[in-house]
Amino acid sequence: MxxxxxxxxxxxxxxxxxxxxxxxxxxxxxxxxxxxxxxxxxxxxxxxxxxxxxxxxxxxxxxxxxxxxxxxxxxxxxxxxxxxxxxxxxxxxxxxxxxxxxxxxxxxxxxxxxxxxxxxxxxxxxxxxxxxxxxxxxxxxxxxxxxxxxxxxxxxxxxxxxxxxxxxxxxxxxxxxxxxxxxxxxxxxxxxxxxxxxxxxxxxxxxxxxxxxxxxxxxxxxxxxxxxxxxxxxxxxxxxxxxxIYEYNRIIHDLNGLSKEQFLKALSKDFTVVNKHLELWKPEEKFNFGMYLGGEFYALQLKNTGFKSVLEALDAQILYEKVLHPLLGISDLRNDERIEYIPGNKPITLIKEMVDNGDYQVGFMLYPASITEIKQLANNNLIMPPKSTYIxxxxxxxxxxxxx
Structure with missing residues (x-):
């Protein structure tokens, strides 16, 4: 009440x-x-x-x-x-x-x-x-x-x-x-x-x-x-x-010592990686991620979508657990200076420009969370990763x- x-x-x-x-x-x-x-x-x-x-x-x-x-x-x-x-x-x-x-x-x-x-x-x-x-x-x-x-x-x-x-x-x-x-x-x-x-x-x-x-x-x-x-x-x-509800997209300063080829190979363990070349591609459904790396766009489709909780199934959490933490060495999403966030109401050409300028090496585009996911998290006293939604x-x- x-x-x-x-x-x-x-x-x-x-x-x-x-x-x-x-x-x-x-x-x-x-x-x-x-x-x-x-x-x-x-x-x-x-x-x-x-x-x-x-x-x-x-x-x-x-x-x-x-x-x-x-x-x-x-x-x-x-x-x-x-x-x-x-x-x-x-x-x-x-x-x-x-x-x-x-x-x-x-x-x-x-x-x-x-x-x-x-x-x-x-x-x-x-x-x-x-x-x-x-x-x-x-x-x-x-x-x-x-x-x-x-x-x-x-x-x-x-x-x-x-x-x-x-x-x-x-x-x-x-x-x-x-x-x-x-x-x-x-x-x-x-x-x-x-x-x-x-x-x-x-x-x-x-x-x-x-x-x-x-x-x-x-x-x-x-x-x-x-x-x-x-x-x-x-x-x-x-x-x-x-x-x-918009997503917050992520841009990262470096590949944590990996080459482009090594990074793409590591991603293929959990994702089906499709090269979109110069197509301005961003995800249109859950469990899909866009990536801009080395002058090209990629579509990343998660292979295994079986999760036990709404938090584990949240796209921002998936990106952290599968990519940002294990591959890029980012453990603190709130304070690590190697990562920045771009609200989803900004065009993805902004991410392309920032990577092309050399200050960042890779950008990730997410699919926005739904109000249902937000409510399920709140009802279960679960907390989203930092910068998950721009509302x-x-x-x-x-x-x-x-x-x-």
Missing amino acids: AKIVPFKAVRPARDKVSLVTSRSYDEYSPAELASQLDYNPFSFLHILKPAYINQQKASAETRFKSVHTKYQEFKDEQVLKQEAGAVFYLYEIQSKNRVFTGIIAGTSIEDYQNNVIKKHEDTLPYRVEYFKDYLHQTGFNTEPVLITYPEKPELQQWIATRKQKRPLYLFSSLNRDKHTLWRIRDAAEIQWLQQQFEGIDSLYIADGHHRSASSELLYEQDKASGNGNLNYFMSFLIAESDLK EPKFRSGLVVYEL
Whole structure:
């Protein structure tokens, strides 16, 4: 039985929303970032990285306090405004190829602790601690956890009907996506939505494992304060069928001392290796892998597909167990500097270019995991290898803020 709650969100003034919201800070190139910070005084990036040129010289505590101060300035100047009462939001992102629609709400720390909200990725303690300190010092979060739920016809019908009403925001971002936000503040409608989620046994984290873990750590640290907002964290709840799950492809700096011929021979033990020459080939079904090596593409088809668990049958795990670890000597997927990851929404020509440039010797293309695999892993308390999935949609910073 899942619990969601409305909250008194902070959001941009209606006339400034397209100027305030931004992509995640890490997604900007240095030139793009400089342009935004130099020419757009309303960008939320000014809050996320105040005095960005000198950021690395300051302690974490000093940086976090600067974020808090800049955030308060945006509120004082009415660039950001707080809702008069607790609300939900319905949010749609329309890109060139897809439409994503979900509900923005507070989700329960208790549900997270009791495994009503299920996880499939591991977290790094230092990152969880770092973001917990960030939340504690800044007093807000604008990056919701992406959570998926089993599709419910009643909810889908409500969403379709609700989208016919006048939105609070309708704007386009520079990447040509269209964003629409509806505010849900009617008490009866809020109660009905809560009842719909009370009928759902399990929710699944799609993206945001570190953010949710940090929220739990902050709750445990500060719950004696009596701050009720700590009992929840902001989430973007979206039906399973609306998610877009990409793979993370892998590129490796070297062949661990093997020649191309030796490597291909070693691969043939577990895979049927087919030379695709210059064909831009990537797998179209499970247990198949693409490879770019020595100026040519290869198709690798796994010979033995009999596995005892969903984790063993996961393509990212298979690549690790059959290739990356035994042949290329990579044991730590998270920290080994010889391996890099390319999200599957990038063209495979990028992998070709990076290998052709000489910085890397081999690239691997995977078939994306399914939502069924993700749920089976979470239901069995199993953890995916690092960088197994890249999941859309991605939320814009500064669109909705949850205060702590």
